[in-house]
Amino acid sequence: MRVTLHVNGRAYARDVEDRLLLSDFLRHELGLRGTHVGCEHGVCGACTVLVDGAAVRSCLVLAVQVDGAALRTVEGLAATDGALSPLQSAFREHHGLQCGFCTPGILMSATEALDRGELTDRQAINELLSGHLCRCTGYVGIVEAIAAAVGLPPAEEQAL
Amino acid sequence: MAITISTPTWVGSALPRVEDETLLRGLGWFMDDIDPLPHAGHAAIVRSPFAHARIVSIDASEALAVEGVIGVVTGAEIAAVTAPFPSVLDVPIDYRPAAADVVRFVGEPVAVVVARDRYVAEDAAERIRVEYEPLAVVADPASAADPAAVVLHAGTTSNVVSDRSFCYGDPAAAFRDAALIVRRSFRHPRSSATPVECYGVIAAWNAATGGVDAWANFQGPFTLHGVAAASLGIPAAQLRLRTPLQSGGSYGIKAAVYVYVVLLAAVSRLLGVPVRWTEDRGEHLLASSSATERLTEVAAAFSADGRLLGLELDLLDDVGAYVRAPEPATLYRMHGCLTGAYDVANLAVRSRVVVTNRSPTGLNRGFGGPQLYYPLERTMAIAAGELGLDHLELVRRNLVGAAQMPYHAAAGAIYDSGDYHRCVDELLEVADHDELLAFRAEARATGRLVGLGLAVVVEPSVSNMGYISLAQTAAERARGLPKSGNSEVVAIALHPHGGVTVRFTSTPQGQGHATVAAQIVADALGLQPQDVAVQAEADTGGHPWAVSSGNYSSRFSGVVASAIHQAATLLAGRIRALAAPQLGCAADAVVLAGAAARHPDDPDRSVSLRRLAGGAHWNPVGTGAAGDVNGLALTATYSIPLAEPDGDDRCNTSAAYGFIADLALVEVDRETGVVQVLRYATVHDAGRILNPLIANGQMLGGLAHGLGAALLEEHRHDEDGNLLTATFLDYTPPTATELPPIRHRAIETPSPVTPLGAKGLGEGNTMSAPACLANAVADALGIDDVPLPLTPARVWSLIPREPA
């Protein structure tokens, strides 16, 4: 089937097998390798992209299902002049990534939530992150990076 | 413009990582992203559904008929072009990358399909008909070790394939004199660090040379490159193995990808095409690698006043169906420091390796540490109860003292530095111990199940390449080459236009090696870190390496950083020598700062490194560099001095030893068994910290692995050897919501054995957290027997209940 769509503002059209996963389509048909694949059963979140503004797992979507949609991937996060987005910069400052394999998916989920103003406290950040596995960081740097991007104050020691 | 001559100290600063921009933009080149050999066929692997069975027949005809299939290769065909993987154990175990006639674990490869793409390869793989004749299964270490059990490998008489006993000091006397002897049994379950990126391999056989070009997200070469070459039956120099620029985490697990390098190279040879394979998560959980399951019997002898007099450890490690190198290293990585943080001279150890019908084990963060400290630290807590002492007090009475450093541990480890008592004191402060005690008392008064747990661990780093030969007797060792030390080879070059490239083989998988290397080189040469380009990936044909090269045993900050430092210092010396005549001062006096060589007393007299390098490269004759121009590009090896095991089996198994003390407060929900960690505090001393930002990240990452293993993660098998945790819905690593609030502090006691004073630090909390939380839950429930992991259902079943 023919799939016509926009990714990061660019138009693409490809003929694909009906069964092709969106994750494979992005990576292997369009060469957008920043979308990573870690489980292909919807748990790790590494493959998360924005489809019409909503963060979804691209391993749980067929490419043919997004015909006509507008997608955004990690490659589209930086400003047109190349500057990292404030969220991306915060990840660097707060050591929110190590191997960086989980990072694109987390950036995409957080980008949607940030845009919608849904991340009002660390609890909300944690809940957002419950859909993502990171095996490197222990999440502390990720939570702090997102908190900084939201404008939350640095974490305080918690009372019992 | 004023010139500051003082060199900025990059080492020790929390420099954000040079790796990050690439990753944040999605521009990394991970294994599945690269395509060095266009038109490579895509492999799918047919795996055994049985834990133990004879392969009666394989019929691939239907698969071969699928459009797009390039070929099918069976285990028997692979066996014909490979040799068994070599092992340190002298037992007849024929381990190949695929099973030829008998499968011994669920998930063992039996055939490989190669097709136009992975989708088609999977279509065909489903159509391969394999007929099996099931055999009796031994799916756990205890039943496998039973003399009556079915023996897995023809030619062996027992599934216990290695059985060594060690004795240090006089443990018999210690137990004779003891006022209290505590004996307990423990089971450390299998778990796995499950990197988010799975394995990947690309391999091409060159029919002309008989060589192999391979790419894999491996973490060596290490000793395993040679193991792979031996199985392929080719000279090691003919196996050119490269790692991609980025790797999506490993924590040890990806060391075992070498088996698939051999598999794919053999398939490429048999089918005559380059082949690629990206492991999927199902395959990864089923058959990649995991920590060993270990059964431990501990006996600990105490004096009446709580001095630990002697220790007996009986260790049985389940390595799975085959002894896959570097196993049985899990048993020996901690050998020198089996007495942990305690001052005890009398130690008896029995170390046994048992094969079972489960997937082979291997490196996994903490390697051998969690298996040791869970029994040891539980035993100390139990002993405290029996002695009527506070656990903290018992620990304090037995900790190695600062004045004893360097401390010679019973089995041979030489603890290089540290002040364990001070760490414990600081832990109490960081954790706010008084607040925790008060909280526990108050909560208990209202019937809540609240407990405190403590664990102290010694964290070894930079493994002695000789430790694995402890699996052999001294006599067996004497017949082979002695093994010792740990080395790294570093190439460094000052470019004709200035700027430096430094290259080594630490194959980082997220640990920020490039950043720290840039910091070290920048300091040595008076540069900015961004002036230093770093290549840390492996290319066994492109850059010299050592048999120890790779990413394991937290060796970067101990040995690789030392090697970088040495190479940069050598280069600095050559630059100074070149600059001295131009500056008119002695070479030793030349100051390297601000990307220039400077006169020590006259800031205006300087020559930029760019100019210096340009002169030496372009005008070697005129600048007097003729004899030494190559001196601006040098390769140097650094080895950390670590002796081979001695005739009494004493071995300093690692170069440096850090220390970690953890304290946790937990509450168990009486009705659901859910363990909530209310506070987790940790203090570590890992010597000098090279980059606090990265060190923190490593510490927190290691802790998350420990907490996950303590609370959530276990590879479970049924009695037929089927894996019950074969998806990420059943094998459950923690997410952000499962991790507790953490307090931590780093103390820096520089190591005297490494030039920069640094030790490894990424594994200690993986070792300590399961022990600490088990102690806390035991305290909360008032029971001794606390199995891991502490899942809600299991903890619920442990809660003491009034008889109905």
Next chain:
Amino acid sequence: MKPAPLRYVRPQSVAEACAALHAEPEAKVIAGGQSLMPLLNFRLAVPEVLVDLAGIPGLRGIVVAEDSVEVGAMTTQRALERDADALAACPLLALALPHVGHTTTRNRGTVGGSIAHADAAAELPCVLACLDGSVIVAGQGASRQQAAAGLFVTHLTSALAADEVLTAVRFPVLADSWRFAFHEVTQRHGDYAMTMIACAADVVAGRIVEVRIAAGAIADRPLRLTEAEQAVVAGVELGEVRRIAEASIEPSGSPHAPAAYRRALVGALVVRCLEQVLAA
């Protein structure tokens, strides 16, 4: 881990969808796909045709009426979660939806898909069973209403015929005096529950005069704990209600959650829910 070959169709009307399902016995409906896609990737489901409802106009949307919140089948769980009016009218949804997977799966997962998938451990079927809700089903003939009781046949099997399509879900709106609670125990946040309890209670003057208690993840479908419900209304004290609830079920076990544990969770969570509605 890639789907087997399949043919994808995207009908433009419900009738077209039903016809496609009727024509091809090995066809399967895909709505949001968040439960189906993993099964396809594992090749545990191998439909020859995948009938996507996404192209059908009119299947998305939420109508908050006097007596029910009617949710179009293709409405995402996230859209429902963001609809303040719907949540105010049906507060049990507000309590249960955050437990459904994760934000990224709720962004695509649909309300109708979750109900039709009939997973015994899913939250929305349990909520529907608790509220005595219903679904609207279209088939070859006229569309029909199917009550929650009888809808969930067994794990992953609903009472829908192979050529029927679920078009809307009706969550009843209860009187203001009703209070709600939802509790579940999972290994990790967002995982399939080991046990869940949904509870709706009509509380008058501090007394429960009517109650509905549904339990998920303990049998092949959501169960109403009718004996416990009756006991509550009869004024039996909570400890006894717990025993009645535990005795009334025969939970299935799994490696993570053996049967005895699930039984105890049912008791504990029933009490938690009842305490919560009484305290509200």
